[in-house]
Amino acid sequence: MAALTATMQQNHRECDELFSNAEEAAAKGDWSAAEQAWQAFAKKLDTHITVKEEGILFPAIEAVNGPMGPTQMMRAEHEQMRALVSQLDDAVKAKDKQQYLGLSETLMMLMQQHNMKEEQILYPMIERSVPDASELLKQV
Ligand SMILES: [Fe+2]
Ligand SMILES: [Fe+2]
Numbered sequence: 001m002a003a004l005t006a007t008m009q010q011n012h013r014e015c016d017e018l019f020s021n022a023e024e025a026a027a028k029g030d031w032s033a034a035e036q037a038w039q040a041f042a043k044k045l046d047t048h049i050t051v052k053e054e055g056i057l058f059p060a061i062e063a064v065n066g067p068m069g070p071t072q073m074m075r076a077e078h079e080q081m082r083a084l085v086s087q088l089d090d091a092v093k094a095k096d097k098q099q100y101l102g103l104s105e106t107l108m109m110l111m112q113q114h115n116m117k118e119e120q121i122l123y124p125m126i127e128r129s130v131p132d133a134s135e136l137l138k139q140v
Contacts, residue, residue, distance in 0.1 A: 003134045004057075005123040011052070012115045015044050019108065022092075026100045031092070034100075038092050042085055047140065049078045053118075056136050057126055064129045070122050077114045081107065 022037035058071040084107040091100040126133050 004127045005119060008123050009119050011048055018044060023104045026097060031095045035092050051140055052137055057133060060130045060133060060136060061126045080110060
């Protein structure tokens with residue numbers, strides 16, 4: 001596997017790990033651990049989608065290929081993810097377990113499908129169109 005896809009896949013896994021730690025703690029009602037893992041997840045996810053993808057990788061491939069469907073679709077899904085993150089943020093603060101676990105399930109399914117599309121389709125496209133994409137990410 002070439003470098004960019006591997007690096008971004010690893011970043012997805014790190015987000016998943018924090019996300020499931022938060023869910024596990026919330027399920028146990030350990031809100032201090034849940035809030036800590038949740039905040040770490042939200043920060044890592046935001047760096048991933050806002051800085052690395054929308055800030056660097058998507059503009060880099062669009063600079064080569066012009067406006068394109070896959071990046072537009074990923075941006076739209078990021079918006080759905082942000083809306084759920086904001087609702088989950090409220091649920092953590094309210095210590096509302098039922099609300100948290102329901103939203104968490106929805107976000108997890110959305111992220112799984114989203115990440116799979118990036119790993120299988122978009123990142124390999126970026127690798128082909130932007131050979132120095134991994135270098136660009138080093139500034140983050
Ligand atoms: Fe994404
Ligand atoms: Fe991603």
